[in-house]
Amino acid sequence: MLRSILLVTVVVVGCSGRGRSAAVSNDTPTATPIDGADPATDTAQGSPDMNPRVRSGPIPADLDPRWNSRDRDPLAPAALVKFQSLGRLSPATNHRFVLHQDGSLYHAAHTGKNTNARILYDTPLPATPTRQVSAATVSKVEKQLRKDRFLDQPPYQVDPQVEDGSLYVVTVRLDGKEHEVIYDRYAPPLVELLELVASGK
Numbered sequence: 001m002l003r004s005i006l007l008v009t010v011v012v013v014g015c016s017g018r019g020r021s022a023a024v025s026n027d028t029p030t031a032t033p034i035d036g037a038d039p040a041t042d043t044a045q046g047s048p049d050m051n052p053r054v055r056s057g058p059i060p061a062d063l064d065p066r067w068n069s070r071d072r073d074p075l076a077p078a079a080l081v082k083f084q085s086l087g088r089l090s091p092a093t094n095h096r097f098v099l100h101q102d103g104s105l106y107h108a109a110h111t112g113k114n115t116n117a118r119i120l121y122d123t124p125l126p127a128t129p130t131r132q133v134s135a136a137t138v139s140k141v142e143k144q145l146r147k148d149r150f151l152d153q154p155p156y157q158v159d160p161q162v163e164d165g166s167l168y169v170v171t172v173r174l175d176g177k178e179h180e181v182i183y184d185r186y187a188p189p190l191v192e193l194l195e196l197v198a199s200g201k
Helices: 065-069 135-147 191-197
Strands: 005-013 053-057 077-086 097-099 105-108 157-159 165-174 177-184
Touching: 077 135, 077 165, 077 191, 097 191, 135 165, 135 191, 165 191
Parallel strands: 005 077, 157 177
Antiparallel strands: 005 165, 053 157, 077 097, 097 105, 165 177
């Protein structure tokens, strides 16, 4: 495992919908600024594998207020990544986990009983680990973050051609720096990897 200290938080908002994120491009395009973003300040680059349809910029002021209720609790000193998956139309599939550097994984899923879409979670994260993740998987997550130049990515990225898609929020602390990125209707390789970690595959 890499020795550098890494803290990552991921939030995912998912739901079934008519649109799906397009396949990842092999090119390395620059993210297109969101309407209203200042080109002079919107210079951060996305992942080298960023989908060319994706637009990027600051977190929009009109972001759905539900997402302000995402889990923003600070990470424990031993934590590596927090991943949250939240349904856009229903909270029934919402889930989240915290993965520690030693591979301890703390996972909690929505019960599906409360259908109020504004209540993102109805179960707390457990006090004890749900299961153990291999050291190789933990190392793979960190390597993906570095490959994606995560600290340089713009804080909001959206694929406007996808309807009713998922929203992902990733917050990372890497090399002493902390950075949050929201992926709206767009699942880059990092998010796909974290979904696999959540599923135990």
